[in-house]
Amino acid sequence: MATLNEKKTCSERMENFRRFVWNPETKLFMGRTLINWVWISLYYLAFYVVMSGLFALSIYCLMRTVNPYEPDYQDQLKSPGVTLRPDVYGDRGLQIYYNVSDNKTWEGLVTTLQTFLTAYTPAAQHLNINCTSDTYFFQDAFDGPNKTKLSCKFTSDMLQNCSGITDPTFGFPEGNPCFIIKMNRVSTSSREACSLLYKQGDEPRLLEVDYYPVNGTFNLHYFPYYGKKSQPSYSNPLVAVKFLNITRNVEHRIVCKVIGAGITFDNVHDPYEGKVEFKFKIED
């Protein structure tokens, strides 16, 4: 062991390493002969080509077996998520604070709403049809162009006072701001009409609000959703909420629940499943 444990000097180590890289006596390059390296590289090249081929084949098989219209499973989408516009996130979720007298604080919010609603102009919705029935819009056949299914029109004017047409500032400067509630698309889900419940503090209390469309319901003819491939021009129905008589300079904790069959909002982990929670404060 005496010899093995001899402390090697740095130069010896370098020399050893150099010898490892190229050993002139045995003609070994990094411990193998050159021809050996060529073989081993070829081997691994072939190996990886085969492996990649296998991988590609597997993915190809996978793509062949998945349903192109609807996902095979919706294990995680038992209940749709709900989102809010304008969406400003603070440290702990949605926080919408603004100062009535300082238009810089709300201009961004207004712009967000306006941008959001551009997808709901009549021009953007021209591919969709007008629906009048208040029942589910089931379609078994592909009646639309290019083997698609039809989608119902939802235009921003349905939001009336919160459409941004009559009031481009959505009531922000007046302290009666509009918020838009959107329910996430979830394939093949039948949804019922919804109403919204508000809550402040720990005691649930309905706030004084206006809903657009009236009653704050998503009309049933927007459901079910058949997936992007079937309904490429589908757009989510919206509900706008206009707050009236909001106490200023107080932070309101507001929950907006969507109530309907198959929609749950009691998942403690997810603040946006079947409901949307946000904090809201208007300052003078």
Added chain:
Amino acid sequence: MQVVCCLFMAVGCHTGNCIHGSRSRQFEHSPDPEIKMSTFCSLSFSLSFGIQDDHRLSTSELERKYGTSISEGLSSAKAAEILVRDGPNLLTPPKATPEIVKFLKQMIGGFSILLWIGVVFSWISFGIQLAQGAESPFDNLYLGVVLALVVILTGIFAYYQEAKSTNIMASFSKMIPQQALVIRDGEKKELPADQLVVGDVVEIKGGDKIPADIRLIFAQGCKVDNSSLTGESEPQSRSCDFTHENPLETRNIAFYSTTCVEGTATGIVINTGDRTIIGRIASLTSGVGNEKTPIAIEIEHFVYLVAGVAVSIGVLFFIISVSMRYKILDSIIFLIGIIVANVPEGLLATVTVSLSLTAKRMAKKNCLVKNLEAVETLGSTSIICSDKTGTLTQNRMTVAHLWFDNQIYSADTSEDQTTQPFDQSSPSWTALSKIVTLCNRAEFRPGQENLPIMKRVVVGDASETALLKFAEVILGDVMNIRAQKKKVAEIPFNSTNKFQLSIHETDDPNDKRFLLVMKGAPERILERCSTIMINGKEEPLDSEKAEAFQTAYMELGGMGERVLGFCHLYLPENEFPDTYLFDTDSMNFPTSNLCFVGLLSMIDPPRSTVPDAVSKCRSAGIKVIMVTGDHPITAKAIAKSVGIISATSETVEDIAKRLNIPVEQVNRREATAAVVNGMELKDMSSQQLDEILCNHSEIVFARTSPQQKLIIVEGCQRQGAVVAVTGDGVNDSPALKKADIGIAMGIAGSDAAKNAADMVLLDDNFASIVTGVEEGRLIFDNLKKTIAYTLTKNIAELCPFLIYIITSIPLPIGTITILFIDLGTDIIPSVALAYEKAESDIMNRRPRNKRKDRLVNEQLAVYSYLQIGALASFVTYFTVYAEQGFLPSTLLGVRVNWENNAINDFEDSYGQEWTKYQRTYLQWTGYTAFFVSITIQQVADLIIRKTRRNSIFQQGHNTIRQYFLLNSVWNRLIQFIHSSPSARFQYWFVAVPFAILIWVYDEVRKLFIRRYPGSK
């Protein structure tokens, strides 16, 4: 440098002129390392010093020096005073490393370092992420905590294991407290030996252990067994005469821890405790450095390798991620993540558990391992330097051959003989057996009738014991026979006469003659004989018969056996009537013209298991070297009979004899065997020793001193060998310590030897070493499998992270999940691999070359890292995501948005929108699926790693069953922890074809390896 220096010093010691007290003192306290190195070699200098004068002083001078009185002893008061000054008469146990240090050592060696680095990095990463306000920084915190826990728990486990063997050791050393008969205040007192002080007058008798270094002032027939100190196997006689300048050689000093074999003596204590000779040798042992065990070196090498790979990949991906415009801080977190992911978390625990399981198994086979890592060292051993006495042999004289009626008979020498097979019909044998029985002073201790004869305790010296047992086996109740033939006179053996004689009545009432029986050195016995008994008839001893005697005597002597001659004479009834008074002083009876009856030769026979064990060592490529203090002829004979020197090989001397040429003319390379005498050894340079060790495959060192044993060990180590040394005496302890693995004898071994050793043979049996070698090799092979298994999985765990960085897909598997694999599902199979049975060639291949056959070589690493990727896991991953709505094309590059908390309507391939939590939930399902498919692949991995060359069809597969069982349990647990819905059952099967593919691929690879061995 060290070695050469040491050798020269040793030579110096032996050439004499070395009693220089002042010089040795200088050595002892010199801070100069060069001089310190030679401390051991100057043993006899320094040892001489303390007792230099005492052996020359007269009794009265001694009394004055120590303020004592031979008749009165010390006064109790004075003794107490000295006791306070000098401390108790005990050897300080070798400076035990404090328990806490031992414990900490377990925490920071080898693998643990790697894990600690992992811990630090994870916490750094946690700190950065926390400061950044990232969403789930706690994963890294937990990772760090778990890693730290793993190290600490494994450390505790290993510590506990070693403590357990230490305890077993301790139970050995707990002997009955030694008592000493001391004269104090003019009275004889029994005192515990540790209460002795310098100046005490002690009395010793046969059977006592010498309680301290004592200068004898009175002795009668006193003999001491110095073997534990000097290795001399013959008892040395002791008297009160000053016979030699060197206190180690003079007869009037008896040393602590040696045994008084016979006689009585009184002496003055001149040294106690650590100041005794034995105490000094014991303390020298701590000066011999502890070498790193081979497995420790291997693990270090492995750590370097893993660290190298980890850092290389880490840096590579750091550069990639920076050039992909990740934030620097993110890139650093990736870098740390990659490094941590490379740490094989479970391996430390696996290795420790495997080693201790093997240690346990070895303990069952009588090998007690003190140091877990030593388990493997034995497996890589290439040279065993074995003691002869007690290890290779039974450590008791046994009758091996008889010569009567002009013919040599062999006797059975096995350990459990109950009969003797040789022809006992001749009347000569009857006569011989009478002499053997009667002319013998040895007796069985009473009350052992139920014990086998060979196990009974006998009072008497070794040869007489051998004869007594031999007679007892053949004739039955010897004591009764002796009682019937009443002894009327006796002359015990003494060195001037070299014979022993006794006169007995016969048991035949009609025969009133006396029988005179005599035994002794054969040539002396023959001188006294005029006739010889052939087939029961007395015939004149002519030159032809004397020639036959000589031949037989030479033949038996040449076998290294101790030969005794036996003769008898029936005294004529008319001259010696039954009232005749025999006087042993004037010898008023004939002691010549006797009738020679026969020869008996005795030897300490090899243990019956040893020849087999030696041949096993041989086929395992291990060189067995015998190192003994015994006579070369005896050593050679035993070496031949156990196969250390094989039947066909010759020494230089043998060749010279065969060719009838002088020894100098023999080509030394032709001789495969060598018997080296200690005398020759001390004149050799280290080059010459190297030459001997290189050129001869079968070596016996005879008449060696303890110091030379150390030189031999060093010489072997210079050849690059891993050396195992067996030993029992205190004098062996430096060599035991110096050896790569020191093996002490559990029964005969001294405490000092056991302390210095790494392993203790509980049954003192050489064959146990072979078992140990096998286990050691097995654990090395199996650790190799375990590591290959672990590394393979490591890459499967690292890949997702790398792909995550490069392609920005959602993270396929989380840190915690990886921990579940490494510390959960994979622990049992890894340990199970350590339980794998040996592949058949394990004891037929050469010991591994410690420079070439590494635990983890580059090939294994390359193979593990490159060949079996995470292919199947990725397919499973993509399947899960696709079936839930995210097709592979959608996934690429989504990382930033995917992980954004502010996006709660993230769109998938089907236009569905996902909240953050829903995505995270999906990601966890992905983890589960990835986890499942890794574990499925690990089954295949386990199958292919079970054997290195053989096909799986040639081995069993119970480990796999356990794996499945465990897997499903853990899988449930992981789902519970993540509260994720179980990954759909079909995801279990995605990986199955791949697992089968891996297995088939590897079977083909092994087929090629079997077909074309040796190619890379």
